[in-house]
Amino acid sequence: FRQRIVSTATDYEHVLHCFGKVAHRVGLSVSQQQSLLKLSETLHRTNSLYNLTGIRTRHGIIAKHLIDALTLLPFLDEQAPNRIVDVGTGAGFPGLVIAISRPEWSMTLVDSVRKKVSFHEQIISDFGLRNVQSVWGRAEHIAKGQLRESFCIAVARSVAEMRVLAELTLPLVQVGGYVMAQKTVDAQHKELIAAENSIRLCGGQLLHVLDAWPSRGVEFVSAQDLPPLADLASNKIIVVKKERRTPAKYPRRAGVPKKTPL
Numbered sequence: 001f002r003q004r005i006v007s008t009a010t011d012y013e014h015v016l017h018c019f020g021k022v023a024h025r026v027g028l029s030v031s032q033q034q035s036l037l038k039l040s041e042t043l044h045r046t047n048s049l050y051n052l053t054g055i056r057t058r059h060g061i062i063a064k065h066l067i068d069a070l071t072l073l074p075f076l077d078e079q080a081p082n083r084i085v086d087v088g089t090g091a092g093f094p095g096l097v098i099a100i101s102r103p104e105w106s107m108t109l110v111d112s113v114r115k116k117v118s119f120h121e122q123i124i125s126d127f128g129l130r131n132v133q134s135v136w137g138r139a140e141h142i143a144k145g146q147l148r149e150s151f152c153i154a155v156a157r158s159v160a161e162m163r164v165l166a167e168l169t170l171p172l173v174q175v176g177g178y179v180m181a182q183k184t185v186d187a188q189h190k191e192l193i194a195a196e197n198s199i200r201l202c203g204g205q206l207l208h209v210l211d212a213w214p215s216r217g218v219e220f221v222s223a224q225d226l227p228p229l230a231d232l233a234s235n236k237i238i239v240v241k242k243e244r245r246t247p248a249k250y251p252r253r254a255g256v257p258k259k260t261p262l
């Protein structure tokens, strides 16, 4: 038991060190870093009451929720998007991290579970976030309403396999915009090959499968400044470009994309 306490303390210190390095690399101010750590503490506390995420340790939340989300920033910065949607955001990841890190961008969080949206509302109010709105509902419904084709970028992490995710995200993105999905995909990219049809039918084209860490040939941060890759939630960023408008029939009724993927 004593050994476990010691190793947990070491895990926490190491991951905190990694967080500081990555946060510095993506240009976060000290107060932004403090806000993100406060977010992780609030989630850790609230999670024991409301079960918002399966990641329960303090160091796990920093590695899998904060650092993992920060790896998206160099790719998002290239697009300088002004409107982003996070589909299936859960407790707010990666969306809340992006919103705190880039307050000049507008972020919409979407999730179908009410208690998760209540958590976002509490964070938005406690942290005074003026660039975030949280929408309770299924992406299939929301994409039929006024938010359809209104975002520059849709991000999503650990929501569904790519065939399903394409139908949930592409209808929300305007032509010329992108879906950036954080995923762990196998070396043969079988999941992506299977998704070609769905992506095409919804108006998109698979552009890149990017390594989350090295960015444009430049090491994002050095290896010893990262938590072990197994501790991160995703290793690739799948980039899909929205080339044509999504036909009105997509997305299909709630639940159908998952039950019968395109």
Ligand code: SAM
Pocket (backbone or CB within 6 Å): 053, 087, 088, 089, 090, 091, 092, 093, 094, 110, 111, 112, 113, 116, 137, 138, 139, 140, 156, 157, 158, 159, 168, 233
């Ligand atoms: N993106 C978060 C993360 O990486 O920590 C949460 C991942 S969690 C495994 C998947 C989330 O997607 C859940 O909170 C679930 O409620 C939400 N979700 C799944 N299908 C959805 C849909 N069709 N519309 C809206 N939210 C959905």
